[in-house]
Amino acid sequence: MPFAVVGVNHRTAPIEVRERFAFDTTEVPDVLAHVLENRGVAEVALISTCNRTEFYLHVSDSEMAVTHVLKTLERQAGELPKPAERYLYVNRSKDAVEHLYRVASGLDSMVLGEVQIQGQVRDAYAVARSLTGQRQAVRAVFNRLFQSALSVGGRVRSETRLSEGAASVPSAAVELARKIFGSLRGRRGMVIGAGDMGELTLQCLVDEGVASVMVASRNMLRAQKVAEKYGGAAVAFSDFWDELPKMDIVVTSTAAPHAMVTLGEFRRRMPRKLKAPLFVIDIAIPRDVEPEIGELPNVFLYSVDDLQQIVDASFERRQTEVPKAEAIIRDEVDKFWRWYSGLQAVPFIRQLRGRVEAVRQTELDHALSKLGHLSESDRQRVERLTRDLLQKVLHQPTARMRAAAEDGREHDILVAARYLFGMEEDGTGEEEQE
Amino acid sequence: MHVVAYAFAAVLYLTATARFAVRFAKARRGASASVAIITSVGLLSHLVGITLYWARYGEPPLVGLGPSLSALALLVALALAGLALTSEARSVGFLLAPAAALLLLVAIVVGIEPTGSAMAFRGSWLTLHISLSFLGYASWFVAAAAALIYLLQFHELKHKQLGAVFEFFPPLNTLDRLSEWALVTGFSALTLGISLGWAWTIRFEGGFRWSDPKVVWALLAWTALLLALWARFGGRRTSRQAAIWNVAGFGVISLAYFVARLIIGEGQFFL
Numbered sequence: 001m002p003f004a005v006v007g008v009n010h011r012t013a014p015i016e017v018r019e020r021f022a023f024d025t026t027e028v029p030d031v032l033a034h035v036l037e038n039r040g041v042a043e044v045a046l047i048s049t050c051n052r053t054e055f056y057l058h059v060s061d062s063e064m065a066v067t068h069v070l071k072t073l074e075r076q077a078g079e080l081p082k083p084a085e086r087y088l089y090v091n092r093s094k095d096a097v098e099h100l101y102r103v104a105s106g107l108d109s110m111v112l113g114e115v116q117i118q119g120q121v122r123d124a125y126a127v128a129r130s131l132t133g134q135r136q137a138v139r140a141v142f143n144r145l146f147q148s149a150l151s152v153g154g155r156v157r158s159e160t161r162l163s164e165g166a167a168s169v170p171s172a173a174v175e176l177a178r179k180i181f182g183s184l185r186g187r188r189g190m191v192i193g194a195g196d197m198g199e200l201t202l203q204c205l206v207d208e209g210v211a212s213v214m215v216a217s218r219n220m221l222r223a224q225k226v227a228e229k230y231g232g233a234a235v236a237f238s239d240f241w242d243e244l245p246k247m248d249i250v251v252t253s254t255a256a257p258h259a260m261v262t263l264g265e266f267r268r269r270m271p272r273k274l275k276a277p278l279f280v281i282d283i284a285i286p287r288d289v290e291p292e293i294g295e296l297p298n299v300f301l302y303s304v305d306d307l308q309q310i311v312d313a314s315f316e317r318r319q320t321e322v323p324k325a326e327a328i329i330r331d332e333v334d335k336f337w338r339w340y341s342g343l344q345a346v347p348f349i350r351q352l353r354g355r356v357e358a359v360r361q362t363e364l365d366h367a368l369s370k371l372g373h374l375s376e377s378d379r380q381r382v383e384r385l386t387r388d389l390l391q392k393v394l395h396q397p398t399a400r401m402r403a404a405a406e407d408g409r410e411h412d413i414l415v416a417a418r419y420l421f422g423m424e425e426d427g428t429g430e431e432e433q434e
Numbered sequence: 435m436h437v438v439a440y441a442f443a444a445v446l447y448l449t450a451t452a453r454f455a456v457r458f459a460k461a462r463r464g465a466s467a468s469v470a471i472i473t474s475v476g477l478l479s480h481l482v483g484i485t486l487y488w489a490r491y492g493e494p495p496l497v498g499l500g501p502s503l504s505a506l507a508l509l510v511a512l513a514l515a516g517l518a519l520t521s522e523a524r525s526v527g528f529l530l531a532p533a534a535a536l537l538l539l540v541a542i543v544v545g546i547e548p549t550g551s552a553m554a555f556r557g558s559w560l561t562l563h564i565s566l567s568f569l570g571y572a573s574w575f576v577a578a579a580a581a582l583i584y585l586l587q588f589h590e591l592k593h594k595q596l597g598a599v600f601e602f603f604p605p606l607n608t609l610d611r612l613s614e615w616a617l618v619t620g621f622s623a624l625t626l627g628i629s630l631g632w633a634w635t636i637r638f639e640g641g642f643r644w645s646d647p648k649v650v651w652a653l654l655a656w657t658a659l660l661l662a663l664w665a666r667f668g669g670r671r672t673s674r675q676a677a678i679w680n681v682a683g684f685g686v687i688s689l690a691y692f693v694a695r696l697i698i699g700e701g702q703f704f705l
Contacts, residue, residue: 164463179591179600182522182607273670277606294592298672306594313596 002340003096003145004062006069006088007047007054010110013087020077021053021087028127033135035072040064043142045128047103049120051110056100058141066090097145097336101329104153106163113162113318118153121146144339152332159328160321165314169197170204172310173281173302177205177249180277180300185209190247192216192240192261193254194226197283201251206230210249216240218254241269251281252288261289266296274298283307338406345405348414349398352421356394360386436490439483440504440542446476447511447535450518454528461598465525470518473531477515480508480538483546491548496564498549500541505564507537509572513616523604523612529579563630567652570624574659577616578684581677584609588674610673613680614666621659628656647698651691658683 008021023031028046035044040061047054053073059065074084091099099108104121106113125146128137138146157163166172174184181187189210191202194217206213213232216239217223223234235243244250254260261280274297282289283304294301364386368379397417404413418424450472457465484504487495495501514530517523583603590600603609631652635642643649665671665679 161462176591179587179605180607182605273672275670275672277673297674300591302594309594310596 002058002060002062002141003093004057004059004066004069005054005091005096005099006057006066006073007052008073008087008089009052009054009108011108012089015050017077017080017087018051018053020080021073022050023048023053023076025127028124029131029135031072032128032131032137035069036135036137038065038068040068043128043139044137045124045142045146047121047124049117052103052108054103056096056142056145058139058145062092066092094333094337098329098333100145100149101152101332104149105156105325105329106153107156107322107325107329111167112315113157113164113321114167115157115163118150118157121153122150125150141340141343145336148332148336152329155332156325156328160324162318162321162325165317166307166311167314167318169283169304169307169311170201172307172314173201173251173283174204174208175310176281176300176302176307177279178208180279181248183209184249186211187248188212188214188246189249189251190214190216190235190240190243191226191251191253192237192288193252193256193284194219194222195253195255195284198251198253199226201253201281201283202226202230205249205251214240214243214247216243241265245270247278248276249279249281251283253283254288256284256288257286259286259288259290261293263290263292266290266293281307341408341410342402342406344410345398345401345414348417348423349401351423352398352417353394355421355423356390360390436483436486437542437546439479439486440538440546443476443480443483443511444535444538444542446472446479447507447514447531447538450476450514450527450531451535454525454531457525458528458598458602461601463601464521464604465518465527465602467521467524469524469527469531470515473511473515473518473527476534477508477511480504480511484508487546493548494561494565495546496561496568498547500544500546501548502564502568503537503541503544504546506568506572507534507541509568510534510537510575513572513576517612522608523580525603526576526580526583526609526612528602529582530576533575533579559630559634563627563634566623566627566630568627570620570622570627570659571655573616573620573623574655574662574684577613577620577662578681580609580613580616581680584613584677585674585681588677606673610677613677617659617663617666617680621656621663624652624656624659628652647694651687651694654690655687658687 008018010018013021023046025048028048032044032046035041035046035055035057040059040063041057042060043058045056047056055069055073057065057069070085070088070090073088077084080087100121102108104118106115106117109117125138125142128142128146131137166175177184177187184205185208187205187210189202189205189212191198191213194215202213202215213227213230214235215223215227215230215232216235216237217226218237220234220236223237226232227234252261277298277300280289280293280299280301282301285304287303289301289303291301291303293299364383368374368382371379371382374382401410401413401417404410450469453469453472454465484495487501487504495504510530511534514527514534517526517530583599584606586599587603587606587609590596591606604612631649632642662676662680662683666673666676671679
């Protein structure tokens with residue numbers, strides 16, 4: 001069982017437990033180095049996000065390596081409500097590879113198909129790869145494994161609709177805004193009532209390029225704090241009507257028990273006919289904006305229920321894409337596994353070539369010592385002839401050995417080959433794979 | 435030989451139409467990039483057809499129904515290929531690809547051959563006059579197509595019925611800008627085209643032949659285009675209202691063309 005994944009994620013532990021297992025980005029290199037100290041571990045990478053902490057291991061001794069990592073995780077978490085093993089899981093062999101592919105594709109994410117995980121896997125791989133020398137955490141096998149995982153993630157996203165559509169209320173708001181305005185770069189936005197959801201929506205809009213941000217709240221201090229965070233300006237709650245006509249996007253999320261933006265006031269304060277679209281996102285309960293405002297020309301009014309419907313529809317669509325994504329993953333796991341199995345033949349092929357080369361060299365030296373009359377170019381020609389001859393003779397058997405290993409028949413073929421070439425006494429240590 | 439090249443182009447425009455339709459039916463996000471290759475090859479084949487025609491008959495395919503339609507189809511295909519190269523507005527080709535295919539197929543069916551009639555109005559005057567006028571009509575068609583999609587997209591967003599139109603077509607702002615740009619281009623080209631025709635008739639024939647149905651129709655089209663432009667830039671109309679004017683104007687003028695052709699017959703029309 002050359003691979004293992006040991007970790008905790010959103011399925012096995014609640015947030016307050018997950019955060020105990022999490023590693024800070026700055027800690028990761030030392031943690032990887034610590035895991036590598038165990039001689040059962042050949043390669044290691046760590047994915048530590050808010051939803052998962054997972055060690056990926058390429059091992060020579062699975063039990064020793066996994067136990068070492070479990071202890072590392074338990075030490076990191078400290079005292080927990082339940083024993084650590086209740087939250088932790090271990091996947092081995094092909095399952096570990098499949099797990100990584102599922103993670104990179106967003107199939108194992110809390111929000112199905114989310115795209116950020118691809119970047120997080122890439123970062124984890126980059127950090128592990130940055131370790132060199134004695135602390136080298138990534139070699140040939142993990143290079144291949146993580147590169148293929150990133151490519152599988154890309155394939156799933158391009159060949160299925162797993163990552164399409166909004167995954168949350170704020171992202172649904174952003175998607176709608178993009179369908180109205182195209183790029184949000186340079187658009188003006190205002191949030192009325194700076195609650196958590198309002199701030200989250202504002203953050204999504206700012207991430208998309210909304211440049212000029214105003215925050216209106218009854219709590220001026222809170223408004224200033226939020227405005228400062230997003231490079232905007234705070235405005236007194238009583239003055240938000242003065243700013244409203246200048247806005248493209250308005251998010252309302254106050255805790256008021258009645259509508260703050262009434263049709264009458266809207267008609268009085270806003271231009272009679274809006275020339276540019278106004279996108280109003282009302283995520284307050286009860287609603288802040290009278291629904292009749294949505295019927296006015298060029299006003300696009302969406303309540304939290306409207307946005308939730310978009311999210312639900314998108315989730316349903318994502319769910320239908322899961323079988324397609326899983327088929328891609330199965331296909332890619334098989335490909336990786338064939339490549340990895342093919343490596344089993346490499347040490348023997350190396351030994352065989354080494355032995356044959358030694359024989360060639362000895363016989364060539366012997367022959368050339370008796371052919372002293374040959375010119376230098378003729379001697380080189382003879383040497384090239386012997387080399388080419390052996391290359392051609394060895395090509396077919398070595399290619400077939402690799403193919404047999406990829407098909408999982410490496411044991412029988414290698415036993416036969418060792419017997420035929422008289423190499424039974426030569427071991428094939430796994431350490432020679434790289 | 436030129437007909438083979440035209441037919442191949444038409445097949446590719448139809449293929450692009452099918453690609454657009456499949457993506458739309460599946461409510462996929464935008465059109466696939468493959469339509470850019472398909473329409474570019476189609477356009478190339480179309481250009482080969484025109485070159486062969488020109489080489490064979492010694493004049494560009496601008497006079498007579500078949501040749502005129504093939505030239506108009508080329509301009510629509512040019513817009514289609516141009517938009518297909520952008521990821522933002524590629525899916526507008528959903529309306530342009532079938533139009534290019536249809537125009538070219540009708541041209542092939544009626545025959546892409548010169549009329550053989552001796553015309554007083556020839557040479558570069560004629561080439562420029564017709565080319566600019568066709569550019570005007572083709573641009574107006576692009577503007578109307580974008581405006582029509584704008585209205586559909588607006589309806590889905592306003593009524594929160596987010597279906598295939600929402601997923602497949604570009605944002606409102608993109609459609610609005612495309613429609614505006616195409617409208618301005620169309621108006622400028624048609625104004626220049628009509629002005630050239632006018633200048634020629636004044637210089638060589640002493641004045642406009644107001645009884646000529648194609649003159650009347652061209653002036654009607656120009657007026658409708660001017661109104662669509664006014665709806666966009668004049669007054670305080672919203673983009674939606676401008677889109678309605680644009681689509682309605684184009685619809686009325688297209689209808690007028692077909693009615694006029696039915697009543698008057700082919701002889702008096704260039705298209």
